[in-house]
Amino acid sequence: MIRSRRQAPTLSGLGLRIGFVAVAALVVANALLAWIALGAVEKRLEPVIQDKAHVLAGSISNDLYKAVRLDIPLGSLKGVDAFLENLLIDHPEVAYLAVTNPEGKVLFSAKAGNGADGRPLPFAAKASEAEAGTFVSFGSEYNITLPLVQDGNRVGHTMIGIDRAYVRNTMGGIFTDIGISLCVAVLIVLELTLLVLSLTVARSIGLMRRLMHAVSEGDFSASITTRGRDDLGRVIDAMNGINAEINRRFRAVASGGSAAALESLREGRVFAEGGAYRPVQVLRAGDVQYPLFFFIFGVELSRPFFPLFVRDLYDPSLGIDASIAIAMPMSVWVIAMLLTTPFAPALIRRLGTRNTLLMGMAPTSIGLIATASSTGFIELIGWRCLTAAGFGLVTAAILVRLAMTAPERRRALNIGVFVTATGGGSICATAIGGILAERLGYENTFLVGAAIVFVAMSIAFGFLSPDEGVGARVGTPTRRRSFGIYGSVRFMVFMALSALPSRTVLTGFMFFLVPLYLDSIGFGGAAIGRTMMVYFLVLLVMNQAAALMADRFQNHGMLILAGGVSAAAGCLLFVSTVDSLLLVCGVALIGLGQSLVMTPQVAVLPAYFRTETEAYGTGSVTAAFRVVERAGSIVGPLLAGAVVAAAGLARAGELIGYGILATTVLLAVILATGVISRRH
Amino acid sequence: MRLLVILNAAFLCAFAGTMALMILLNQQKFADILRGLDDSRVSVMTLDTSRRLRQAVDLGLPLKDIAESRSIVEALIEDYPELESVSIFDAGGRVLEHGGNELDTGRNEAPPIWVSDNRAADGEVWRIEDPESFIVGAPVVNNFGKLEGGVAVRYSKARYSSIVAGLLNELLEAAAIIFVASGLLAVLGTAAALWKLTKTARYLQRSVENLLKPDPDDAPADTDLVEFVGYSASVRETAATLAAAEGRER
Secondary structure (H helix, E strand, O other): OOEOOOOOOOHHHHHHHHHHHHHHHHHHHHHHHHHHHHHHHHHHHHHHHHHHHHHHHHHHHHHHHHHHHOOOOHHHOOOHHHHHHHHHHHOOOEEEEEEEOOOOOEEEEEEOOOHHHOOOOHHHHHOOOOOOOOEEEEOOEEEEEEEEEEOOEEEEEEEEEEEOOHHHHHHHHHHHHHHHHHHHHHHHHHHHHHHHHHHHHHHHHHHHHHHHHHHHOOEOOEEOOOOOOOHHHHHHHHHHHHHHHHHHHHHHHHHHOOHHHHHHHHOOOEOOOOOOOEEOOOOOHHHHHHHHHHHHHHHHHHOOOHHHHHHHHOOHHHOOOHHHHHHHHHHHHHHHHHHHHHHHHHHHHHHOHHHHHHHHHHHHHHHHHHHHOOOOHHHHHHHHHHHHHHHHHHHHHHHHHHHHHOOHHHHHHHHHHHHHHHHHHHHHHHHHHHHHHHHHOHHHHHHHHHHHHHHHHHHHHHHOOOOOOOOOOOOOOOOOOOHHHHHOHHHHHHHHHHHHHHHHHHHHHHHHHHHHHHHHOOOOHHHHHHHHHHHHHHHHHHHHHHHHHHHHHOOHHHHHHHHHHHHHHHHHHHOOOOOHHHHHHHHHHHHHHHHHHHHHHHHOHHHHOHHHHHHHOHHHHHHHHHHHHHHHHHHHHHHHHHHHHHHOHHHHHHHHHHHHHHHHHHHHHHHHHOOOOOOO | OHHHHHHHHHHHHHHHHHHHHHHHHHHHHHHHHHHHHHHHHHHHHHHHHHHHHHHHHHOOOOHHHOOHHHHHHHHHHHHOOOEEEEEEEEOOOEEEEEEEOOOOOOOOEOOHHHHHHHHHOOOOOEEEEOOOEEEEEEEEEOOOOOEEEEEEEEEEHHHHHHHHHHHHHHHHHHHHHHHHHHHHHHHHHHHHHHHHHHHHHHHHHHHHHHOOOOOOOOOOOOOOEHHHHHHHHHHHHHHHHHHHHHHHHO
């Protein structure tokens, strides 16, 4: 910190060490708990499985007794193998079923899995020695034998083998969920570590540096408001004490001293002459990262199941097709968001950043609670509007705050804070949201989301000063937005072939169609969440890489085209399969496509539309791009809904995929001719 | 100390949340498997009973006249004490044989939902549940495809709930111990990581406090502090100027 920089613990080093300790403790604790849980489950399920095997063996014996009573030799019965194989289908824990003669020779058998391997049943030879109805652990099975007795003579045995690994294998199904939960927990722990270090250490160090710098320049009029009595707080108290003592002595001299003496004291120095100190403030971009992370986490928790939730509330009496009705709340969300976004700068100026964020988060939290209790479609739309209104205000306020705290050259870094927080929050939310929805239900997951938004509110409340941002000249650009840009055919063609399709893929395919399609092929909430999470993961990883590639190769057009092809391929692959791995690949391709397109789309605007930029300004061109993009977000779900209504889910996915491919090819042709890029 | 408390409070919240999720996932998966196994076991019994009755019905006997019914019901109740009741009823819902606890509808009438589900089952097993029990039933159909009646086996949810609760208790106990142990590990690890920061902060505090003292403590030299050099120089210089002014005043 303040000590010579080589020796002092740096914040990132400290965070890494503490994060490592916490993550290690978390992983070890949960791994231990998972292991204990598996043992406890096995211990409880074994007798239940044995009871069941007993009943099944009894049932098979009852059937065979019919033949035995009629003196039909067991070996000459027909169709017993098929009968046993049929039974195996209904009882997945059974490894084999067999009927033997009194000497233990297998007469009929059916084996699960690799049943056709023709290997003998080793336990069969011991069947006559085994005590009737008791379980014998032998090989990879628990074996039970029931003798078939006629007139006091053993005529054969019914044997059942229970797969000892059944419980372990079945419980294994939740290990993916546990793994994902653990990964999300690790991310949260790291966020919390950075949050607390940022709140306490980094903030205090920043404030101390500012005060030291001010005093070095001769300014003794500043003071730091301390929040707690930690070690760094005590250093700040000591520094405040120095300033207080200097000012006390200055005021004592000033009260009776000569003007000349005062003049020499004031030379190159500033004192708190009125007795009031100037508060030292440090605005850090990271301060809003943590509330944003938790806010996005809470709101996006419903991402993997939202269309399914709407489908449950769909009311046919409204006269709207089900697919379009499911898409409506998603489009309405974007509209409501857009309505509140412009208020963010003025609200920050008037109420400060913290209060603006709280003003946005409160309705979002209420909206999520109300969404959980929605009983009708129209009611749901209303509550989604409220949630989206808050969401729009919060995201806009955070972007304004980031712009406010960043000098021009660090603006990209600050926007990186936004991308990291939203990306991290979305990944965690999509993964956990699916698991929670499957286990707790949709409604309870919305409530969990509301609680997480409340955590975000608490962090914002504790983190940000109430007066921060009040009166600041923030984000109110002169709105000389010229509508003339929309008259540019070249610009609108580019928008129609690039910005609109990419938003349609995102909102229409990814957010609307993907959950519905996965649900239609039998995926549960957790599996839907896992699959969708891949999109955000690829986006988070590839966004930076795409930006680097765009800068390095300076061929934005090629990246946009590659992104379009990737997204189209992803859509087509996704709806052509039911294989989990291929579905994930489809989603990953869509994510890759989006990340390749997002950065270059904005970067090419000044180069491709030089005339328009000169005529209307960079701001107007970028703003027009954003407007078209948002229009795409509104239209995307409705368009996808209409296509689904007409053609069904899979066909709609194909049509969207081919549509994206067609627009990409058309864009490639136009770019090649140089009509847009003016490359001759 | 405060930093240590805040950091570890945050960690412990995250630990608790993850462990709670872990317990929830395990408990629900276990409950699903247990329910499936119990259901499958009772289904085997029910289908077996239904098949035995069908053999008699196929010989031309009406369901109510099958003498074996009584012994089948009694054997099931005796062999499987966890069963609450076993009922054989005709297609109209009249109970022909019943063993175990009484039905809410009395000894003579099967609940209407059993009768309707039995009719709709199309030869397969049907399942319903009420607040206290799970019920698995199977229709008895003669060889002309005519529905003769059905068998319904009721078993208590209490056993299922107590096994699930037992697992939950065991996991909660284990989680509590692990939580304390991992919390301790996190506290110790964090304290070790923060030790250097704390040491530097205390060192700096003493250096700042020494600045205006006429007889400074034996504080370590402060010349290696990057920002502190300018700061201390300015404070000392101003203090000296003030002292000079104060001297002139006197």
